[in-house]
Amino acid sequence: xxxxxxxxxxxxxxxxxxxxxxxxxxxxxxxxxxxxxxxxxxxxxxxxxxxxxxxxxxxxxxxxxxxxxxxxxxxxxxxxxxxxxxxxxxxxxxxxxxxxxxxxxxxxxxxxxxxxxxxxxxxxxxxxxxxxxxxxxxxxxxxxxxxxxxxxxxxxxxxxxxxxxxxxxxxxxxxxxxxxxxxxxxxxxxxxxxxxxxxxxxxxxxxxxxxxxxxx
Numbered sequence: 143x144x145x146x147x148x149x150x151x152x153x154x155x156x157x158x159x160x161x162x163x164x165x166x167x168x169x170x171x172x173x174x175x176x177x178x179x180x181x182x183x184x185x186x187x188x189x190x191x192x193x194x195x196x197x198x199x200x201x202x203x204x205x206x207x208x209x210x211x212x213x214x215x216x217x218x219x220x221x222x223x224x225x226x227x228x229x230x231x232x233x234x235x236x237x238x239x240x241x242x243x244x245x246x247x248x249x250x251x252x253x254x255x256x257x258x259x260x261x262x263x264x265x266x267x268x269x270x271x272x273x274x275x276x277x278x279x280x281x282x283x284x285x286x287x288x289x290x291x292x293x294x295x296x297x298x299x300x301x302x303x304x305x306x307x308x309x310x311x312x313x314x315x316x317x318x319x320x321x322x323x324x325x326x327x328x329x330x331x332x333x334x335x336x337x338x339x340x341x342x343x344x345x346x347x348x349x350x351x352x353x354x355x356x357x358x
Contacts, residue, residue: 147170147172147176147177147180148180148183148184150169150170151166151169151170151177151180151181151184151190152184152189152208152212152215154166154169154170155190155206155207155208155212156208156213156216159207160193160205160206160207161205161206161207162203162204162205162206163177163178163181163204163206166181166206181206184212188209188211188212189208189209189211189212189215190206190207190208190209190212191206191207191208191209192204192205192206192207193205193207221302221303224303225303225306225307228303228306228307228309228310231243232307232309240309241309241312244309244310244312244313244316245312245316247313248312248313248314248315248316248317248320249316249320251278251313251317252316252317252320252321253320255270255274255321258270258274259321264322267321267322268284268291268322269284271284271293271318271321271322272284274321275295275314275317275318278299278314278317279297279298279299279300280295280297280298280299280314281295281296281297282294282295282296283296286345288345289344289345289346290342290343290344290345291342291343291344291345292329292340292341292342293318293326293340293341293342293343294338294339294340294341295314295332295338295339295340295341296338297338298314298332298339300313300314301332301333304332304333305333308333311328311331311333311339314339314341315328315341318341322343324343325343325344326341326342326343327341327342327343328340328341328342329341329342
């Protein structure tokens with residue numbers, strides 16, 4: 143019953159946009175107390191947000207609505223459309239042209255953050271890179287391991303489409319390489335059954351980049 147009530151709340155917010163506790167209770171056929179309990183949990187999960195609305199005197203109304211994260215839970219046709227577009231591109235273009243396309247997209251993504259990286263030392267760039275990847279939908283961590291600098295992506299926003307078109311894996315690798323202006327090698331990959339995607343930068347390359355930055 144708990145799952146049913148939760149699903150009704152989510153569907154109602156999706157169709158109506160914004161609702162009060164009373165409206166959600168009527169839609170789900172449960173008490174307002176039960177709805178508040180579910181809303182508290184949904185807010186904690188980042189799926190529901192609330193805004194306060196005042197109408198004249200008296201207590202304000204609280205309107206609940208879905209966050210962008212919650213909207214993504216519902217089936218969409220984005221995947222099918224993207225899949226068809228990529229299929230058409232791959233049937234029309236050569237492998238080299240497809241690689242060039244994804245490289246150009248990655249470069250464009252990195253260019254959007256170019257100003258944020260200007261004048262930063264390499265350690266500062268790495269810290270900013272972690273935030274940049276998060277903004278692009280990757281949950282990433284960076285670790286120095288012996289003579290290797292590892293950039294580990296714990297999640298991938300392109301995983302589903304990548305199962306059909308592994309070429310999209312070029313995006314994050316090219317993005318990282320362009321952002322750091324360093325060669326980057328992929329050493330593990332989600333699509334190959336690994337726990338996460340990992341990229342490696344040789345520490346010698348890092349030191350060389352630091353020296354260049356210092357002399358500049």
